[in-house]
Amino acid sequence: MTDRAIRVQNLRKQYPGRDKPVDAVNGLDLDVAVGECFGLLGPNGAGKTTTVEILEGLNEPTSGEVEVLGRNWRQHATEIRERIGVTLQETRFPEKQTVLEVLSLFRSFYRHGLEPAEVIARVSLDAKANSYVEQLSGGQQQRLAVAVSLVGDPELLFLDEPTTGLDPQSRRQLWDVIRDLHNRGRTTVLTTHYMDEAERLCDRVAIVDHGKVIALGSPAELIARLGGEHIVEFAVGGDAPALDAAVFGAIPSVLDARAEADGYALTVGEPHLAIPALLDLLEVENRPLARLTTRQVSLEDVFVALTGRHLREADESNGAAREKPKRGRRGRAGAGRG
Amino acid sequence: MVAWTSFKALYLSRLREFYRQPARIFWVYGFPMIMAVSLGLAFQNRLPDPTQVDLVANDASKPVEAALKAYESRAASAKKPGLVLKISPLETALTRLKTGKTPLVVEPLAAGPSYHFDPTRPEAIAAKKAIDDILQEDAGRVNPLKTAEVEITEPGSRYIDFLIPGLIGLNALGGGMWGIGFLIVNFRIGKLLKCFMATPMPRRNFLLAIMASRLTFLAPDLAVLLGLGVFGFGMPIRGSLLLVIVLDVVGSLAFAGIGLLIAARANSTEAVTGLMNMVMLPMWLLSGVFFSSERFPAAIQPVVRALPLTQLISALRMVILEGAGVAAVLPALGILAAWAVVAFGIALRIFKWT
Ligand SMILES: Nc1ncnc2c1ncn2[C@@H]1O[C@H](COP(=O)(O)OP(=O)(O)O)[C@@H](O)[C@H]1O
Ligand SMILES: [Mg+2]
Numbered sequence: 210m211t212d213r214a215i216r217v218q219n220l221r222k223q224y225p226g227r228d229k230p231v232d233a234v235n236g237l238d239l240d241v242a243v244g245e246c247f248g249l250l251g252p253n254g255a256g257k258t259t260t261v262e263i264l265e266g267l268n269e270p271t272s273g274e275v276e277v278l279g280r281n282w283r284q285h286a287t288e289i290r291e292r293i294g295v296t297l298q299e300t301r302f303p304e305k306q307t308v309l310e311v312l313s314l315f316r317s318f319y320r321h322g323l324e325p326a327e328v329i330a331r332v333s334l335d336a337k338a339n340s341y342v343e344q345l346s347g348g349q350q351q352r353l354a355v356a357v358s359l360v361g362d363p364e365l366l367f368l369d370e371p372t373t374g375l376d377p378q379s380r381r382q383l384w385d386v387i388r389d390l391h392n393r394g395r396t397t398v399l400t401t402h403y404m405d406e407a408e409r410l411c412d413r414v415a416i417v418d419h420g421k422v423i424a425l426g427s428p429a430e431l432i433a434r435l436g437g438e439h440i441v442e443f444a445v446g447g448d449a450p451a452l453d454a455a456v457f458g459a460i461p462s463v464l465d466a467r468a469e470a471d472g473y474a475l476t477v478g479e480p481h482l483a484i485p486a487l488l489d490l491l492e493v494e495n496r497p498l499a500r501l502t503t504r505q506v507s508l509e510d511v512f513v514a515l516t517g518r519h520l521r522e523a524d525e526s527n528g529a530a531r532e533k534p535k536r537g538r539r540g541r542a543g544a545g546r547g
Numbered sequence: 548m549v550a551w552t553s554f555k556a557l558y559l560s561r562l563r564e565f566y567r568q569p570a571r572i573f574w575v576y577g578f579p580m581i582m583a584v585s586l587g588l589a590f591q592n593r594l595p596d597p598t599q600v601d602l603v604a605n606d607a608s609k610p611v612e613a614a615l616k617a618y619e620s621r622a623a624s625a626k627k628p629g630l631v632l633k634i635s636p637l638e639t640a641l642t643r644l645k646t647g648k649t650p651l652v653v654e655p656l657a658a659g660p661s662y663h664f665d666p667t668r669p670e671a672i673a674a675k676k677a678i679d680d681i682l683q684e685d686a687g688r689v690n691p692l693k694t695a696e697v698e699i700t701e702p703g704s705r706y707i708d709f710l711i712p713g714l715i716g717l718n719a720l721g722g723g724m725w726g727i728g729f730l731i732v733n734f735r736i737g738k739l740l741k742c743f744m745a746t747p748m749p750r751r752n753f754l755l756a757i758m759a760s761r762l763t764f765l766a767p768d769l770a771v772l773l774g775l776g777v778f779g780f781g782m783p784i785r786g787s788l789l790l791v792i793v794l795d796v797v798g799s800l801a802f803a804g805i806g807l808l809i810a811a812r813a814n815s816t817e818a819v820t821g822l823m824n825m826v827m828l829p830m831w832l833l834s835g836v837f838f839s840s841e842r843f844p845a846a847i848q849p850v851v852r853a854l855p856l857t858q859l860i861s862a863l864r865m866v867i868l869e870g871a872g873v874a875a876v877l878p879a880l881g882i883l884a885a886w887a888v889v890a891f892g893i894a895l896r897i898f899k900w901t
Contacts, residue, residue, distance in 0.1 A: 265745055267901045287747050295745035301737030305567035306560060317556035318748035341567075354742075361746065 213279070214365050214396040215241035215264060220273035222259050222420075233259040234270070235420035241398060241413075243364075246391045248411035249400040250508060252520050256420035257400035258298055261367050264398065265295050278365060291319060294363030296354045298370050304343035308334055308353055311342060312360050319361035332356045332386050348379025355386055366390060368399040372406060384410060402520055404508035416512060423515050432506045435514055436464045437476040441483060441503050444472030445496040452494065460486045465514065472500060476510065553748045557756035562763065575721075575764070576771050579714045583775055586837075587707035597629040598677045600651045601640040607655035608634070614685035615678070650674045704868075708783075711776035712863035713836035716856050718768045719795060720830060723802025724809070724823045726761050731810035732819040741901050750900065754807075761803055762796060769795055785870030791863060794876060794883075798859035801883045804890030805855075811898045830856040855886045 217239040224231045234256045241247045249257045262268035263275060266282045266289060275282065280289050302311050312325035329338050332352040337345060345353060351371060358366055368387070372380040387410055390397055401407055407414045408428045416424040416431070424431055432438070445452070457466040457475055462483045465476040477483045480503050491498055512520050565571060602608055602615070615632055622629045633640075633649065640652045644663055650671040652663040660682060664671040684690075734740040743753055769792065776782035784791070809822040833847075834840055834856035843851055851857055862879035865871035 262901075267741055267745060290745065290747040293745075295742070297738050297742055297745075300739060300742045302739065303560070303564050305564050310560065310563065314556045314560050315746065317553045318743075318746040320747075357742070 212243050213240060214243045214245070214277070215239060215247075215398065216274070216276040217260075217264070218274040220260065220263065220275065221271045222256070222263065222268070223271045232420050234263070237273075237417070237420060237422055239415060239422070241396060243396050244391075244394050245412045246387065246397045246399070246410055248407040248414040249398070249417050250402065250404060250407040250414050250512075250520075251400075251417035252402055252518075255402075255417045257402075257417055258369055259420075260417070261369050261398060261400055265293065265367055266290065267295075291321075291361065292364045294358035294361055294366040296358040296366075296368045296371055298373070300354050300357075302342045302350070302353065302357075305341055307339050307341055308345070308356075309338045311353065312356055315357045316360045322361040323359065325360060328356045328360050331359065331389065333382060346379075348375050348382065351375060351379065352383060352386070355383065359390075363395070365396045365398070368397065370400055370402070372401070372403065380406070404512070404520060408508055414508065416508070416515065418512075418516055424511060428508055431508060431511045435476055435506055435511060437462075437478045438506055439477045439480050439503055440506055440510055441475045441477050441480060441487070441501070442469070442472060443475075443487070443501040444499040445491060446499040447496055449496065452496070456490070456494075457487065460490065467513075474510075476506065476514075477503075550749060550752060554752040554756050554759075557748075557753060558759050561756060561760035565760070565764065575718070576767065579718055579772060580775055583707065583710060583714055583772065584779070586710055587780055590706035590710075597631050598651075598674050599631045599649055600633075600653060600674055600678050601643055601649040602632060602634045603637045603640050603652060603654040604634050605637070605655060607657060611653060611655045611660055611682065614682055617685070618681045651678060653678060705780075707776065707780045708868055709839075709864065710837070711772055711780075711782055712867055713860050715769060715772050715795060715863055716798065716834070716860035717831075717836050718772065719765070719799045719859060720802050720827060720856050722761055722764060722768065722799060723804075723806040724827060725806075726764065727757060727803045727806030728808075728810040728823055729806075729819055730757065731807070732813045732816070735810075735814055735899075736816065744900050758800075758803055762799060765795055765799055782867070784867050786866035786872065790866050790873060790876065794859060794862050794866065794880065797880055797883045797887070798855065801855045801859075801886035801890065804887045804894060807894040807898070808890045811894045814899075830854050833857065835860055853882070855883055858882045 217237060220234050220237040220239075221232070222234040224233055237256070237260060239247075239260075249260065251257055259268060263270050264277060266277075266286055277289050278292055282289065306314070308329060309325055312328055316322050316325050326338070329335055332355055334349060334352055334356065337349055342350065342353065355368065355371060358368070371387070372383050375383070384406070387397060387399065391410075399406075399410065411428065413425065413427050414431060415422045424434075426434075451468070452473075454466045454468045454473055457463060457473060460466075460475070460483055462479045463475045463477055467474055475483065475487070484501075484503075488498070509520055512518070600615070602612060612632075612634065615630055619630050619632070621627075633643075635643070637654065640649070640654075641663065643649045644652045644665075650664060650668060651674040654661045654663060662675050662679070664675050666672060731740070734743075744750070773784070773791070777784065805826055809819060809826060813819040813822060833843065833851045834854050835851075836856070840851050840857050840861070841848075858879040862871075862876040865875055
């Protein structure tokens with residue numbers, strides 16, 4: 210027996226590109242323990258989907274070692290499929306089937322699994338059990354997709370951006386489903402580009418950028434690596450030329466200072482030392498304070514510290530990034546005739 | 548055991564999905580019926596059009612007019628084509644002739660009637676011949692040879708009888724394109740195909756379920772069109788009904804194979820509809836659904852005959868209308884089976900599952 214759910218070594222995936230090949234995954238290593246909730250956090254186009262689809266046996270790696278539940282895809286594909294559950298980034302189920310019918314269909318694919326009704330209860334779709342897929346909201350369709358991945362009672366569950374594009378309430382409902390799984394001792398691998406999601410749900414997070422893991426650890430560890438626990442964000446008024454962020458680096462307890470789009474952000478160990486000193490400095494410089502907020506360090510700051518970009522900016526600057534999925538009323542699914 | 552459970556679940560899911568879509572039911576069953584009924588009525592064997600003729604009003608026109616009127620009243624009671632007679636001055640009549648409003652102008656002269664017409668227009672020649680016969684016989688001509696006319700209006704040789712097997716073939720083609728090709732590409736676009744592939748369900752079961760539901764839908768497809776022909780229009784089924792069913796099944800398998808082939812790699816609606824048109828258009832035009840494919844020039848006949856729809860429709864017509872047996876349609880069955888085997892073979896080889 211192994212207590213490792215996933216082992217990935219030096220994984221590479223190259224796609225033929227228009228001018229030059231695209232290295233979607235570029236030497237990625239991962240180890241996920243059984244029972245862990247593991248997050249792949251990174252901007253759009255980082256290679257998260259490519260990585261999980263290789264782990265799910267839906268994509269072939271160009272090179273590298275992949276082991277899932279102690280098995281490999283070449284020899285044990287059917288066995289692995291019996292034991293994993295997969296929620297893709299966006300799936301359109303046939304629109305004229307009820308929630309219960311879709312789940313019964315998927316239940317028929319597995320030797321062992323859960324009762325469709327039980328899975329429906331777990332994702333809180335009881336009231337919609339007999340509604341057609343086309344009548345579900347975006348959040349409900351996403352919960353159906355998660356239910357579909359649970360119906361085979363998997364030991365290992367993959368969720369690719371499960372909450373992207375959802376409203377806050379639907380996101381919280383999905384988080385509850387994922388926490389519930391964690392409490393049942395199941396292993397979960399989820400990808401997200403929401404740092405708050407990774408922070409709340411994951412035992413460990415791998416921050417992925419350009420197909421590589423650039424940081425790995427529990428959210429608390431990653432944050433601790435920045436040294437400070439707080440971020441002080443402020444903006445100054447007046448028409449005078451902008452100040453160099455380095456000026457603020459000298460303030461006591463400030464570990465890092467950087468200019469933001471409309472102000473500055475300081476990484477600070479002890480705000481009660483740093484803030485009075487900051488106010489004094491601005492007074493000397495004769496700059497009125499326009500805004501001042503403090504908050505806890507987040508994984509977003511870790512990403513910025515590592516790459517110099519925000520997760521969101523990275524989204525927008527990445528031309529190859531996929532279109533954001535559209536939710537709500539989706540297009541035709543399962544069209545055609547018998 | 549599990550293998551068959553998933554097949555059955557997929558199969559039933561396909562049937563449910565279809566019967567819950569009234570719009571689709573209309574296109575599959577209602578539309579061909581409306582087409583059969585309207586085309587059947589439009590090309591019903593009925594009296595030929597009346598002959599149109601303009602008579603010039605002058606001193607000599609009275610006897611001619613009387614002869615034509617007398618003919619008209621005889622024609623009406625004998626159910627023969629009548630006349631559309633217009634009497635006008637010479638000027639007006641010739642203008643109408645030049646502008647194509649009438650095919651024939653009769654100008655009665657002392658020496659006898661004179662015909663104005665354009666000899667390159669077939670309807671003008673027919674009109675001239677008809678009016679000349681009427682006037683000659685009125686003047687006392689006796690035909691030296693006695694002839695008889697046998698008209699064919701018996702069931703089996705009318706347009707509707709020709710059309711029904713064509714529509715059955717067209718439905719089989721549409722079923723393969725929409726029910727296999729378009730359906731699978733939609734599954735791919737919606738990532739449902741990928742979602743299926745992430746489960747232990749064998750790919751074979753997915754394909755078998757889609758094929759099984761396609762063949763299931765053949766029963767109502769065939770029943771609706773044959774029923775309409777037989778009960779609505781009195782179309783005979785001269786050969787074996789079983790052979791008709793076998794032909795429809797084998798033809799549908801050929802189209803299912805082609806449907807699978809066009810779905811093998813397409814991953815957008817545009818791509819699959821383009822491919823579907825590329826497959827369907829030539830067959831719509833060349834395979835003899837609405838008129839006989841034998842009218843095409845000999846040079847393209849080999850292409851026309853190689854098309855699966857041509858083979859299916861002509862074999863169906865042979866069995867239904869001429870009572871042909873298995874031996875006569877064996878070549879058609881062979882060609883259809885070859886299409887099915889080759890198309891499936893290539894499709895499965897190049898199919899993109901994920
Ligand atoms: N099928 C494909 N063909 C070519 N390039 C691809 C393909 N799939 C993904 N890519 C590229 O690989 C990179 C990683 O994509 P992806 O794994 O989807 O990232 P993420 O899920 O993190 O947003 C992107 O640059 C993307 O454009
Ligand atoms: Mg992705």
